[in-house]
Amino acid sequence: MSQESSTELxxxxxxxIHKELGAKLVPFAGWDMPIQYKGVIQExxxxxxxxxxxxxxxxGEMDIRxxxxxxxxxxxxxxxxxxMLDHSILYTVMCYEDGGVVDDLLVHRFSEDHYFLCVNxxxxxxxxxxxxKIAAAYDVTVSDTSAxxxxxxxxxxxxxxxxxxxxxVSLNDLRYYHFKKAKIHKxxxxxxxxxYTGEDGFELYxxxxxxxxxxxxxxxxxxxxxxxxxxxxxxxxxRLEMGYALYGNDITAKTSPLEAGLGWVVKLQKEDFVGKxxxxxxxxxxxxRKLVGIKLLQRGVxxxxxxxxxxxxxxxxLTSGTFSPSLNMGIGLxxxxxxxxxxxxxxxxGIRNQQVPAEIVKPPFVPxxxxx
Amino acid sequence: MEVPKDLRYTIEHEWIRVNDGxxxxxxxxxxxxxLGDVVFVEMPALDSQITIENTMGVVESVKTVxxxxxxxxxxxxxxxxxxxxxxxxxxxxxxxxxxxxxxxxSDPKELESLLTPEQYSKQCEQxx
Numbered sequence: 001m002s003q004e005s006s007t008e009l010x011x012x013x014x015x016x017i018h019k020e021l022g023a024k025l026v027p028f029a030g031w032d033m034p035i036q037y038k039g040v041i042q043e044x045x046x047x048x049x050x051x052x053x054x055x056x057x058x059x060g061e062m063d064i065r066x067x068x069x070x071x072x073x074x075x076x077x078x079x080x081x082x083x084m085l086d087h088s089i090l091y092t093v094m095c096y097e098d099g100g101v102v103d104d105l106l107v108h109r110f111s112e113d114h115y116f117l118c119v120n121x122x123x124x125x126x127x128x129x130x131x132x133k134i135a136a137a138y139d140v141t142v143s144d145t146s147a148x149x150x151x152x153x154x155x156x157x158x159x160x161x162x163x164x165x166x167x168x169v170s171l172n173d174l175r176y177y178h179f180k181k182a183k184i185h186k187x188x189x190x191x192x193x194x195x196y197t198g199e200d201g202f203e204l205y206x207x208x209x210x211x212x213x214x215x216x217x218x219x220x221x222x223x224x225x226x227x228x229x230x231x232x233x234x235x236x237x238x239r240l241e242m243g244y245a246l247y248g249n250d251i252t253a254k255t256s257p258l259e260a261g262l263g264w265v266v267k268l269q270k271e272d273f274v275g276k277x278x279x280x281x282x283x284x285x286x287x288x289r290k291l292v293g294i295k296l297l298q299r300g301v302x303x304x305x306x307x308x309x310x311x312x313x314x315x316x317x318l319t320s321g322t323f324s325p326s327l328n329m330g331i332g333l334x335x336x337x338x339x340x341x342x343x344x345x346x347x348x349x350g351i352r353n354q355q356v357p358a359e360i361v362k363p364p365f366v367p368x369x370x371x372x
Numbered sequence: 373m374e375v376p377k378d379l380r381y382t383i384e385h386e387w388i389r390v391n392d393g394x395x396x397x398x399x400x401x402x403x404x405x406x407l408g409d410v411v412f413v414e415m416p417a418l419d420s421q422i423t424i425e426n427t428m429g430v431v432e433s434v435k436t437v438x439x440x441x442x443x444x445x446x447x448x449x450x451x452x453x454x455x456x457x458x459x460x461x462x463x464x465x466x467x468x469x470x471x472x473x474x475x476x477x478s479d480p481k482e483l484e485s486l487l488t489p490e491q492y493s494k495q496c497e498q499x500x
Contacts, residue, residue, distance in 0.1 A: 040409050
């Protein structure tokens with residue numbers, strides 16, 4: 001756990017609510033954040049079986065405006081911005097020239113000359129500097145709107161029915177990876193059908209100075225759905241059951257999106273983008289390692305940095321690991337050499353000087369409930 | 373936080389209940405609360421020897437890994453096999469069905485070095 005002193009930590013608009021709800025607060029990416037309320041397993045299952053609400057206001061937001069916005073984004077990110085329609089969202093990464101990952105992010109398009117980006121909390125400042133640097137050659141304005149933006153995630157199969165009660169636009173026709181402007185309770189919001197849990201659900205962005213009552217209203221309205229507030233610990237187990245990569249663990253400045261299984265967001269055929277040349281070379285040379293899912297074949301818990309063995313020889317390392325509350329088994333993501341990356345390959349994980357049998361699997365570990 | 377009066381404690385949050393030269397060992401209410409949901413307990417083997425202040429096993433929660441330290445030396449005469457399938461008993465009944473092992477004490481005098489309930493309560497208050 002981080003040793004940051006609490007005096008330097010930033011707090012979200014919902015900080016007092018978390019304290020009243022009895023959350024355990026811990027330093028995370030410079031923020032004092034709720035890691036759990038009642039318990040990680042029951043919070044996890046609450047989202048899988050019903051609906052939960054997460055404060056994710058620590059995430060960073062950036063606004064990009066100007067007539068060359070699209071052109072800048074095409075240069076900045078690996079995925080293809082060209083085909084995006086208004087009010088659609090694209091998952092992508094942005095890379096350094098050497099192909100290492102700056103961050104993974106969501107690009108939201110209002111129009112050809114106005115987008116907003118949602119980036120990881122820990123990378124927010126670094127990303128803003130990076131985007132501004134690339135943007136210098138374009139006719140655009142880039143603003144960091146993180147401080148004035150609160151973000152909530154409402155996730156789980158009941159999230160549409162719950163939010164529809166408070167929302168002035170139809171959610172039924174809001175498709176996966178699309179967003180609308182809406183009034184929710186008394187707040188002007190952007191509501192998107194996205195999330196980091198694998199369940200159907202929404203993310204709301206709203207003015208942070210007015211946001212506190214919105215959290216309380218959703219909790220109150222959600223009582224009939226047995227809604228619970230969900231901490232960052234369950235956010236991690238939920239995302240890992242889906243095999244979603246986490247920046248800082250599974251993807252970093254030293255990993256390539258191709259190795260990380262994110263080739264589907266790297267469009268090497270599109271015009272120039274930062275990192276294209278390096279990624280092309282990597283692809284031609286063949287990947288040295290691959291990020292794959294791994295599950296323990298006996299009871300136990302996987303953790304980041306555990307070594308992976310094939311017939312006693314080290315062949316890789318875990319980057320994420322946990323205990324899956326849905327499956328009751330240890331699951332993780334690990335980089336292994338390509339010859340050991342086939343689904344079904346029997347390997348072993350080094351846990352406290354023992355080699356415990358494990359098997360390569362294709363994530364998601366649990367069937368997703370997202371609404372396409 | 374519940375600290376039963378009939379037990380002795382370690383600074384690492386294990387408890388020990390002595391009965392006729394044998395002793396049952398577990399982790400405290402405070403410890404389980406700090407760990408969160410316990411999902412795996414690695415216990416010493418039956419008939420193995422444990423030594424005071426040495427690691428004797430591991431408790432894993434979803435969040436973290438925590439070593440178990442032997443509160444006394446002795447031979448393991450029973451392990452709580454229920455924890456293999458229901459490790460959550462450590463959370464729900466840390467002083468009861470969530471016990472971890474039973475040992476035959478090799479030197480009962482060692483217990484004098486352990487914390488009394490009053491001392492342990494004070495320690496928890498400081499860590500809280």
